[in-house]
Amino acid sequence: MKKLKIGVLVSGTGTNLQSIIDNIEKGELPAEIAIVISNVEGAYALERAEKHNIKTTVIEHKGYKSREEFEKVLIEVLKKEGAGLVCLAGFMRLLSPFFLNTFKYRVMNIHPALLPSFPGVHAQKQAFDYGVKVSGCTVHFVDEGTDTGPIILQEAVKVLDDDTEESLSKRILEKEHLLYSKAINLFAEGKLEIIRRKVLISNDK
Ligand code: GRF
Numbered sequence: 001m002k003k004l005k006i007g008v009l010v011s012g013t014g015t016n017l018q019s020i021i022d023n024i025e026k027g028e029l030p031a032e033i034a035i036v037i038s039n040v041e042g043a044y045a046l047e048r049a050e051k052h053n054i055k056t057t058v059i060e061h062k063g064y065k066s067r068e069e070f071e072k073v074l075i076e077v078l079k080k081e082g083a084g085l086v087c088l089a090g091f092m093r094l095l096s097p098f099f100l101n102t103f104k105y106r107v108m109n110i111h112p113a114l115l116p117s118f119p120g121v122h123a124q125k126q127a128f129d130y131g132v133k134v135s136g137c138t139v140h141f142v143d144e145g146t147d148t149g150p151i152i153l154q155e156a157v158k159v160l161d162d163d164t165e166e167s168l169s170k171r172i173l174e175k176e177h178l179l180y181s182k183a184i185n186l187f188a189e190g191k192l193e194i195i196r197r198k199v200l201i202s203n204d205k
Helices: 017-024 042-050 068-078 098-101 123-130 164-187
Strands: 004-011 030-038 056-060 084-089 106-110 134-141 151-158 192-195 198-201
Touching: 004 017, 004 042, 004 068, 017 030, 017 151, 017 164, 017 192, 030 042, 030 068, 042 056, 056 123, 056 164, 068 098, 068 198, 106 164, 123 164, 134 164, 151 164, 151 198
Parallel strands: 004 030, 004 084, 030 056, 084 106
Antiparallel strands: 106 134, 134 151, 192 198
16 A cells, blocks of 8 residues: 655644654654645744655745635645645644645644634633633644534543643643544544544444
8 A cells, every 4th residue: 555645734843743753753654744844934843854854845824925825835835745644733824725625634633622622722721721620632634614624533631730731731742642643544544434524433444
């Protein structure tokens, strides 16, 4: 079977990217990162990729007059590199239907809360300030909404009495690093089936 090629879109630190790289290198993820694209010049995620000899490029959204113009270039690069899956890993731009229709159900995101609670930015802070007893993380397919796409996997993280926003975020991030690769693995093995907004995971393929 041909290895799944992944395009990873980043804007920042890239610890999720790092966990994907590490799992591929350990032989635990049957995939290859074809390209890492950042919309932010100097994002640390780029350095992480370069250290592992992974191709990188910067496509700054600021340089384009419309979202579509920006996305056209993203699509062109991702297609050229043969990406069969696009993983958002701390990518801080919303993608339009134009982009999403090109990669229908082939764009994944990781979110640091149990969706549909606390979508959008600063999800860990939103959950912590709300006073929830359980938070966690979600890997989902991306649709036109903000963190509204079909849910692939979720993992719960208990909120402890003496937690701070930082300590909670740290424990969530540790789970994110496991969950994202698990979801990519399921995709790579062809085990995900989407029925309306439910993602079914098969065991038998
Ligand atoms: C993670 O918390 C992820 O859930 C969210 O953005 C953050 C990215 O962190 N979408 P990193 O760049 O992977 O370290």
